[in-house]
Amino acid sequence: xxxxxxxxxxxxxxxxxxxxxxxxxxxxxxxxxxxxxxxxxxxxxxxxxxxxxxxxxxxxxxxxxxxxxxxxxxxxxxxxxxxxxxxxxxxxxxxxxxxxxxxxxxxxxxxxxxxxxxxxxxxxxxxxxxxxxxxxxxxxxxxxxxxxxxxxxxxxxxxxxxxxxxxxxxxxxxxxxxxxxxxxxxxxxxxxxxxxxxxxxxxxxxxxxxxxxxxxxxxxxxxxxxxxxxxxxxxxxxxxxxxxxxxxxxxxxxxxxxxxxxxxxxxxxxxxxxxxxxxxxxxxxxxxxxxxxxxxxxxxxxxxxxxxxxxxxxxxxxxxxxxxxxxxxxxxxxxxxxxxxxxxxxxxxxxxxxxxxxxxxxxxxxxxxxxxxxxxxxxxxxxxxxxxxxxxxxxxxx
Amino acid sequence: xxxxxxxxxxxxxxxxxxxxxxxxxxxxxxxxxxxxxxxxxxxxxxxxxxxxxxxxxxxxxxxxxxxxxxxxxxxxxxxxxxxxxxxxxxxxxxxxxxxxxxxxxxxxxxxxxxxxxxxxxxxxxxxxxxxxxxxxxxxxxxxxxxxxxxxxxxxxxxxxxxxxxxxxxxxxxxxxxxxxxxxxxxxxxxxxxxxxxxxxxxxxxxxxxxxxxxxxxxxxxxxxxxxxxxxxxxxxxxxxxxxxxxxxxxxxxxxxxxxxxxxxxxxxxxxxxxxxxxxxxxxxxxxxxxxxxxxxxxxxxxxxxxxxxxxxxxxxxxxxxxxxxxxxxxxxxxxxxxxxxxxxxxxxxxxxxxxxxxxxxxxxx
Numbered sequence: 001x002x003x004x005x006x007x008x009x010x011x012x013x014x015x016x017x018x019x020x021x022x023x024x025x026x027x028x029x030x031x032x033x034x035x036x037x038x039x040x041x042x043x044x045x046x047x048x049x050x051x052x053x054x055x056x057x058x059x060x061x062x063x064x065x066x067x068x069x070x071x072x073x074x075x076x077x078x079x080x081x082x083x084x085x086x087x088x089x090x091x092x093x094x095x096x097x098x099x100x101x102x103x104x105x106x107x108x109x110x111x112x113x114x115x116x117x118x119x120x121x122x123x124x125x126x127x128x129x130x131x132x133x134x135x136x137x138x139x140x141x142x143x144x145x146x147x148x149x150x151x152x153x154x155x156x157x158x159x160x161x162x163x164x165x166x167x168x169x170x171x172x173x174x175x176x177x178x179x180x181x182x183x184x185x186x187x188x189x190x191x192x193x194x195x196x197x198x199x200x201x202x203x204x205x206x207x208x209x210x211x212x213x214x215x216x217x218x219x220x221x222x223x224x225x226x227x228x229x230x231x232x233x234x235x236x237x238x239x240x241x242x243x244x245x246x247x248x249x250x251x252x253x254x255x256x257x258x259x260x261x262x263x264x265x266x267x268x269x270x271x272x273x274x275x276x277x278x279x280x281x282x283x284x285x286x287x288x289x290x291x292x293x294x295x296x297x298x299x300x301x302x303x304x305x306x307x308x309x310x311x312x313x314x315x316x317x318x319x320x321x322x323x324x325x326x327x328x329x330x331x332x333x334x335x336x337x338x339x340x341x342x343x344x345x346x347x348x349x350x351x352x353x354x355x356x357x358x359x360x361x362x363x364x365x366x367x368x369x370x371x372x373x374x375x376x377x378x379x380x381x382x383x384x385x386x387x388x389x390x391x392x393x394x395x396x397x398x
Numbered sequence: 399x400x401x402x403x404x405x406x407x408x409x410x411x412x413x414x415x416x417x418x419x420x421x422x423x424x425x426x427x428x429x430x431x432x433x434x435x436x437x438x439x440x441x442x443x444x445x446x447x448x449x450x451x452x453x454x455x456x457x458x459x460x461x462x463x464x465x466x467x468x469x470x471x472x473x474x475x476x477x478x479x480x481x482x483x484x485x486x487x488x489x490x491x492x493x494x495x496x497x498x499x500x501x502x503x504x505x506x507x508x509x510x511x512x513x514x515x516x517x518x519x520x521x522x523x524x525x526x527x528x529x530x531x532x533x534x535x536x537x538x539x540x541x542x543x544x545x546x547x548x549x550x551x552x553x554x555x556x557x558x559x560x561x562x563x564x565x566x567x568x569x570x571x572x573x574x575x576x577x578x579x580x581x582x583x584x585x586x587x588x589x590x591x592x593x594x595x596x597x598x599x600x601x602x603x604x605x606x607x608x609x610x611x612x613x614x615x616x617x618x619x620x621x622x623x624x625x626x627x628x629x630x631x632x633x634x635x636x637x638x639x640x641x642x643x644x645x646x647x648x649x650x651x652x653x654x655x656x657x658x659x660x661x662x663x664x665x666x667x668x669x670x671x672x673x674x675x676x677x678x679x680x681x682x683x684x685x686x687x688x689x690x691x692x693x694x695x696x697x698x699x700x701x702x703x704x705x706x707x708x709x710x711x712x713x714x715x716x717x718x719x720x721x722x723x724x725x726x727x728x729x730x731x732x733x734x735x736x737x738x739x740x741x742x743x744x745x746x747x748x749x750x751x752x753x754x755x756x757x758x759x760x761x762x763x
Contacts, residue, residue, distance in 0.1 A: 046488040129513075131510060131511040131514075133652065134654065135654060135655055136654075136657055136663075165697070179637070179641075179655060182641060183638050183640075183641055184638065186640040186641050187638065187640060268592060352570075353572065354568065354571040354572050355572070357575045
């Protein structure tokens with residue numbers, strides 16, 4: 001009896017181990033690497049997907065870059081379809097793509113300019129509600145259409161989506177995760193600011209057999225898209241974007257280049273190692289003001305000027321120059337945000353809420369207007385900790 | 399007493415009681431207080447913990463007056479034979495209600511996120527079979543299985559450590575921003591969860607040291623408060639005070655965000671493992687309470703014949719009571735606090751009052 005029961009149980013377990021309803025083999029999937037959402041003039045949502053073509057990767061080893069990809073084949077397949085909302089568009093795509101669309105590896109979500117101007121809130125819901133897309137995907141805004149950005153290809157990486165992902169991870173510019181955009185949208189004291197993507201013609205064809213190859217467009221980070229609530233209201237250029245990063249306290253890497261205090265025509269570059277920003281609000285019942293303190297540490301990496309850095313008054317003077325430059329960048333970003341666009345992309349509202357919780361209850365519904373009228377002063381402090389492997393210029397003749 | 403011969407040690411008792419609340423509370427509990435109290439939701443958990451301690455001590459006090467008797471047995475002593483049996487049935491019905499929510503939550507976790515096309519019934523039947531087997535073996539097996547799976551909770555704490563890069567402590571500022579009314583509203587649902595500790599009224603006679611009852615429930619309340627507090631902390635620290643209110647399972651989403659060193663990511667499956675194990679055990683605990691209670695109320699010699707019919711009842715009622723996941727969420731948010739606290743606080747308080755009066759008069763022990 002016992003043996004029979006055991007055998008029966010084992011048989012049952014084996015039957016059940018076969019799998020489940022939702023089993024899907026890898027070869028039945030079309031893996032999405034990047035997605036773009038555009039708005040058509042008629043109001044329809046156009047979804048563009050960058051799909052992996054596994055055949056083009058076959059046989060290659062990881063890390064070889066584009067070299068191991070089979071020649072004469074597209075690495076990704078970019079498809080797009082329109083629909084009434086994002087998921088409807090995806091269903092329409094399913095009629096063109098012979099495999100199951102799989103969102104689990106999507107690393108990039110691009111909104112087209114039109115979509116962004118019309119408002120992105122509605123378009124985000126699917127990506128948050130559906131269990132497959134990850135909240136850690138990068139969200140960016142294309143100048144022009146998202147479709148064009150996704151159709152471009154990368155010379156160094158396998159796909160343009162991957163190239164954008166690596167750029168974002170390198171923290172060279174500003175990159176926002178999907179979940180952080182959602183937090184900014186939900187917060188009454190913040191507005192989203194997303195990376196601006198633009199296909200730019202670049203790179204000279206080189207090497208034998210390449211003379212005829214046309215120059216192609218690569219996607220580049222060219223600044224920042226500024227939102228008021230969920231609508232795109234304007235752009236920041238690269239310099240202003242630096243200011244935004246300083247003010248938000250998100251400056252992780254970067255270089256500040258300023259004229260030398262003694263030789264104004266020669267430049268000195270400073271590399272940021274770590275940086276801290278604290279925005280303190282003050283409110284007397286009528287006027288709101290902020291005092292933003294930025295403290296940055298880093299190294300001196302390049303010096304065109306000839307001065308000796310050892311005397312005790314030289315570095316402080318240089319540090320002051322650098323601080324003034326940072327303050328200038330911040331003011332540029334502030335002028336755009338307060339003057340031209342009227343939107344708090346610096347999360348100052350949240351800082352205000354932290355200090356004045358009672359007053360916030362009445363102010364939060366019209367925070368962007370209050371922010372526009374706020375007086376904001378920025379004060380930066382720079383500390384140069386190292387000067388690389390040199391203490392002074394080595395190539396100077398004595 | 400001949401119905402169940404098992405005895406459980408004090409550590410097993412603490413873990414069993416903690417599991418009876420935690421398994422589902424960590425899933426959905428963080429959203430509700432955050433909905434009302436935003437970044438102050440952790441206060442709601444502390445308040446609920448204090449309330450839970452009061453409720454469970456009340457129950458221990460009541461049960462210690464009737465040594466060796468379970469809630470279902472002493473109801474007849476306190477209220478008289480027929481009214482006692484009627485109230486017993488109400489309690490059985492209440493436990494049945496709890497277990498259907500657990501079953502449904504368990505399904506709501508697996509179905510949309512992992513097995514969207516699998517019929518829920520298939521998962522439920524598969525889950526109920528090992529649980530029914532545990533009950534067949536008795537309380538000791540249930541308690542020991544629970545002891546083994548309690549180790550998984552350590553993984554849960556480890557996940558919070560991995561989430562540290564996503565945590566922003568400024569999300570908790572300003573403190574005490576919520577109005578007292580909102581704090582209270584946010585406290586009700588977690589309090590009703592803590593109230594599930596009244597199960598101690600059935601477990602107590604099977605403790606190897608019932609006289610340690612107070613210490614055992616205090617430890618259980620401490621464990622639950624810590625874990626629930628951690629869940630609420632994680633949700634707010636990662637998502638801020640607004641976003642997690644919309645999540646079905648905030649902790650699950652918070653773990654999805656973990657990305658360390660480019661390869662430690664997609665850890666949410668660990669959360670599912672912890673929850674499925676916990677969910678099955680919680681189903682087991684209430685399933686056991688129902689079959690034992692039914693057998694005691696009906697005066698049976700063994701509860702084993704009840705296991706199959708009650709199991710089928712649980713599965714079918716879980717579909718009848720909650721048509722969809724949102725139905726269940728509405729029940730938890732609006733009905734559950736009042737439904738739960740009636741059985742968890744109001745009735746036990748009345749019972750204790752009656753027992754004290756009668757006890758004085760009749761000298762009954």
